[in-house]
Amino acid sequence: MNKVILMGRLTRDPDVRYTQGDNAMCVARYTIAVDRRVSRNANNNGGENQTADFIGCVAFGRQGEFAEKYLHKGIKIAVEGRIQTGSYTNKDGQRVYTTDVVVENHEFCESRNAAPAGDYSAPEQGGSQQAPDDGFLNIPDSVDDLPFVDK
Secondary structure, rough: OEEEEEEEEOOOOOEEEOOOOOOOOOOEEEEEEEEEEOOOOOOOOOOOOOEEEEEEEEEEHHHHHHHHHOOOOOOEEEEEEEEEEEEOOOOOOOOEEEEEEEEEEEOOOOHHHHHHOOOOOOOOOOOOOOOOOOOOOOOOOOOOOOOOOOO
């Protein structure tokens, strides 16, 4: 079984591209910083240190479109997916090996008020509306293609 569940913060805005051809598909790549606890024995003063692993993620299709619209640097998300490895030859002729998490699902892990400073709201559709201070993202009524809404 190849199943991965991670929780972390985006290190930068997703890099979004679309494939060529008649059936263009969204491909969003981003990196999340995932806390890693270090054993108390590894620290000289007996305390617990934290460090982070930086995990590359790639989301295709509707998940990629969701990432493009709603994910931004600093936001805390949970990612569910699978590990995929690959390799390619770079322009210098060297073999480069890759490991990514192919995103099957991602979710917000905190309210907008708990997020670090920054604007993580959905883009507004004309006019300036004031978002309610209820801890939820303001998603405009014109958005009808959310990946988690069944019709």
